[in-house]
Amino acid sequence: MTPSISSLRRTFCETRVLERLEMWVTRRPTAILVALTVLEVTAGVAYCLILGDRVRYPDEQMYLDYAANLARGNGFTLDGIHLTAFHPPGYPLLLGFLASLGASLFVMRMLNFVLLGLTIPCGYSLLSGSHGPRAGLFAGLLILAYPVLFYTAGTFYPQTVATALLLGGMALHWTQHPSPWTSIGAGVLLGWGVLTVPTLAFVLPLLLVFDVSARRIAWRRSLLVLACSAIVIGFWTARNFAVFDRFVPISTNFGINFLIGNSPATTPNNGPNADISAYTSAAERLGLDEFDRNSYYLSQAVAYLRSDPRHAVDLYLGKVLNYFNYRNELRTSSESSPLRDALMLVTYGPLLGLALIRLALMRRMRMSPLEGFLATTYVLGAFVSAAVFTRIRYRLPLDVLLILLVAAFLDRLWAAVAGRADSSLSDREAVGRP
Numbered sequence: 468m469t470p471s472i473s474s475l476r477r478t479f480c481e482t483r484v485l486e487r488l489e490m491w492v493t494r495r496p497t498a499i500l501v502a503l504t505v506l507e508v509t510a511g512v513a514y515c516l517i518l519g520d521r522v523r524y525p526d527e528q529m530y531l532d533y534a535a536n537l538a539r540g541n542g543f544t545l546d547g548i549h550l551t552a553f554h555p556p557g558y559p560l561l562l563g564f565l566a567s568l569g570a571s572l573f574v575m576r577m578l579n580f581v582l583l584g585l586t587i588p589c590g591y592s593l594l595s596g597s598h599g600p601r602a603g604l605f606a607g608l609l610i611l612a613y614p615v616l617f618y619t620a621g622t623f624y625p626q627t628v629a630t631a632l633l634l635g636g637m638a639l640h641w642t643q644h645p646s647p648w649t650s651i652g653a654g655v656l657l658g659w660g661v662l663t664v665p666t667l668a669f670v671l672p673l674l675l676v677f678d679v680s681a682r683r684i685a686w687r688r689s690l691l692v693l694a695c696s697a698i699v700i701g702f703w704t705a706r707n708f709a710v711f712d713r714f715v716p717i718s719t720n721f722g723i724n725f726l727i728g729n730s731p732a733t734t735p736n737n738g739p740n741a742d743i744s745a746y747t748s749a750a751e752r753l754g755l756d757e758f759d760r761n762s763y764y765l766s767q768a769v770a771y772l773r774s775d776p777r778h779a780v781d782l783y784l785g786k787v788l789n790y791f792n793y794r795n796e797l798r799t800s801s802e803s804s805p806l807r808d809a810l811m812l813v814t815y816g817p818l819l820g821l822a823l824i825r826l827a828l829m830r831r832m833r834m835s836p837l838e839g840f841l842a843t844t845y846v847l848g849a850f851v852s853a854a855v856f857t858r859i860r861y862r863l864p865l866d867v868l869l870i871l872l873v874a875a876f877l878d879r880l881w882a883a884v885a886g887r888a889d890s891s892l893s894d895r896e897a898v899g900r901p
Contacts, residue, residue, distance in 0.1 A: 496591075496595075496600040496603070496604060499604055499607075500587065500588055500591050500603070500604065500607060503587050503604075503607040503608065503610075503611055504584045504585070504587045504588060504607075505584075506611065507580070507583060507584040507587060507610075507611055507617075508580055508581055508583075508584040510580075510617065511577060511579075511580025511581075511583065511584070511617070511620060511621075512577065512580070514580070514617070514621050515573050515576045515577055515580065515621070516573070518576065518621055519572075519573075520572050522623065523622065524622060524624075526624070527622055527623035527624065528623075529545060529554070530554075530558060530559055530562055530623045530624070530625070531562065531572075531575075531623055532545050532546075533545065533554070533559035533562065533563060534559060534562035534563045534565070534566040534575070535566060536563075537559065537560070537562075537563025537564075537566065537567065538563055538566035538567040543556060543559065543560075550710055550711075551719075551757060552707045552710075552711065552713075552715045552717075552718055552719050552757070553718060553719050553720050553757055554718055554720060555625070555662055555663060555664065555665055555717050555718045555720075556662055556703055556717075556718075557625060557628065557629070557632075557659050557660070557661075557662035557663030557664075558624075558625035558628050558629075558663050561578065561628065562575055562578075562623070565578065575623070576620075576621065576623070578628070579619075579620040579621070579622075579627040579628065580620050580621075580627075582620075582627055582628055582630075582631035583610075583616060583617070583620045583627050583630070583631065585631055585635070586610055586630055586631050586634050586867060587606075587607040587610050587611065588607075589631070589634035589635050589637075589638040590603065590606035590607060590610060590634060590638075590867065590870070590871055590874070591603030591604065591606060591607055592638040592642065593606075593634070593637060593638050593641060593837065593871060594606050594837070594871060594874060594875055594878075596641065596642075596643045597835050597836070597837045598835065598837075598875050598878050598879075599878065601878050601881065602874050602875050602877075602878035603874075605873075605874035605875075605877045605878055606870060606871050606874035609818070609870045609873060609874055610867065610870055612814070613814055613815075613818075613866070613870060614810055614811075614814060615811060615814070615815070615859065615863065615866075616630075616863060616866070616867070619860060619863055624860065625663045625664055626664065626860055626861070626863045626864060627863075628663050629660050629663040629664035629667060629864045630863060630864040630867050632656045632657065632659050632660035632663060633656075633657070633660045633667060633670065633864050633867075633868075634867060635653075635656045636652075636653045636654070636655075636656035636657035636660060636692075637653070637657075637674075639652045639653035639656065640653035640657075640674070640688070640689075640692055641684075641837070645688060647691065650688050650691040650692050650695070651691065651695050653692045653695075654691065654692040654693065654694065654695020654696045654698075654699070655695055655696075655699055657670070657671060657674075657692065657696045658695060658696035658697065658698070658699030658700050659699055660864075661696065661699075661700055661717070662699065662700060662703055662717060664861075664864060665717050665718065665721075666848075666851060666852060666861065667864060669847065669848075669851050670844060671692075671693055671696055672693075673840070673843065673844055673847065674689065674692070674693075674840075675689045675690075675693060677836065677839070677840045677843075681836035681839055681840070700716065700717065703717060704716050704717070711758065713758050715758070719757050719758055719760075719761040720761070721761065721765070721855075722760065722761035722762060722763070722764035722765040722768075723743075723747075723760070723761070723764045724855045724856070725764065725765055725768045725854070725855055726743055726746060726764040726765070726767055726768040727739055727741050727743055727855070727856060728741075728768075728786065728854070728855040728856035729768040729771060729772055729779070729782070729855075730743050730746070730767075730768065730771060731771065733782060733856070734782075734785075735782065735785030735786045735788065735789040735857075736789050736792065736795060736796055737796050738795060738796070738856040738857070738858050739856070739858075740796055741856075743764075746763075746764060746767055749763075750763055750764070783853055783854075784853075786852075786853035786856060786857045787849050787850055787853040787857070789853075789857045790848070790849035790852055790853060790857040790862060791819060791849065792857075792859070793808065793811045793812045793815050793816060793859075794808040794811060794812075794859075795858050795859050795860075811859070815866070818866075818869055818870060818873050819869070821873045821876055821877070822842070822845075822869055822872055822873055822876070824876075825838075825842075825872065825873070825876040826842060832879060835875070837871075837875070838872055838875050838876075841868045841869070841871050841872040841875075842872055844865065844868055845865050845868050845869050845872065848862070848865040
């Protein structure tokens with residue numbers, strides 16, 4: 468059957484549009500990448516000006532207190548008197564450095580937006596090496612279009628810094644021009660990332676496994692990355708031992724977080740809103756210091772889990788599922804709204820849906836080693852986070868890995884659609900040729 472002229476013309480036009488768009492993109496990847504990064508940072512400047520000196524969440528003030536005390540020479544302390552190891556030090560130390568230089572809240576907040584902007588070239592570097600420039604640009608567009616990353620960068624929370632450190636470390640480690648210096652840099656960034664968000668520690672051994680099994684990277688490079696990460700973390704561990712004569716690898720807040728996530732008042736979605744006042748009051752009466760409190764809270768959570776193992780399993784699985792939620796119950800109700808929940812649904816939902824489709828197509832469309840690492844890390848992150856509690860904000864560093872996975876998939880879809888269009892046009896021209 469001879470194709471109609473209108474159908475042939477439509478196919479020809481679609482193919483020409485794809486060809487011209489791809490040609491335009493492939494000729495200007497650096498310019499587009501710079502434009503996306505500048506746009507992210509410029510929007511951050513405007514947002515910081517709008518926010519001014521406003522601090523919206525109580526936890527933000529703690530990080531600012533750490534920074535102020537570090538700048539005054541009081542050390543790592545909240546009250547200016549008692550040294551502590553309660554919070555991970557990565558983000559407070561960065562803020563403290565800026566504060567010691569006289570930085571304003573505007574400059575401190577802009578640190579997050581500059582680092583968020585840098586995740587765009589880091590994501591591009593990761594994907595362009597294994598999937599091509601177009602996949603890297605897809606990643607940049609998706610990072611720019613994911614509003615929760617932008618919103619969180621406007622807070623004094625460590626997730627944005629951790630995201631940049633994670634992607635920067637991965638980009639340096641898997642660079643197309645490796646050297647001992649890139650491995651050392653990757654190890655320092657990844658180690659600092661763990662000091663910023665300790666949950667990311669599970670990524671380090673996973674990286675080694677994928678290096679050896681899938682990417683065929685020399686094991687010496689991977690061990691150098693892990694060694695440098697361990698040294699960075701070890702400096703803080705040594706500080707804790709020297710100051711407190713206690714072995715504390717990173718912080719002493721795991722016990723209370725584990726109790727919050729595993730108590731009679733815990734539900735899969737209430738997270739830090741769980742009422743554990745009975746335990747904190749008991750710790751006060753016993754006069755426990757922060758180290759003994761950490762052990763006490765941990766023992767109480769373990770005792771609760773052992774008292775009802777079946778409920779413990781149900782709660783854990785509920786938290787695993789909640790990891791993929793688009794909304795959380797917030798303690799600060801003024802920062803929660805149906806509009807924000809809807810925005811999260813229409814932005815995170817498609818990412819998760821496309822990732823699930825990608826996983827379903829694994830047999831027909833074989834995954835690259837990088838895609839395998841991204842998918843495995845994101846899914847495993849749910850099971851690691853569920854040991855405590857799962858929240859959207861805590862998930863954000865790994866959400867960027869989800870974005871990279873989806874960007875690689877979109878690149879493959881683009882290539883498949885363009886290929887079919889070219890093939891269809893060639894076939895129809897052959898049929899219509901006299």
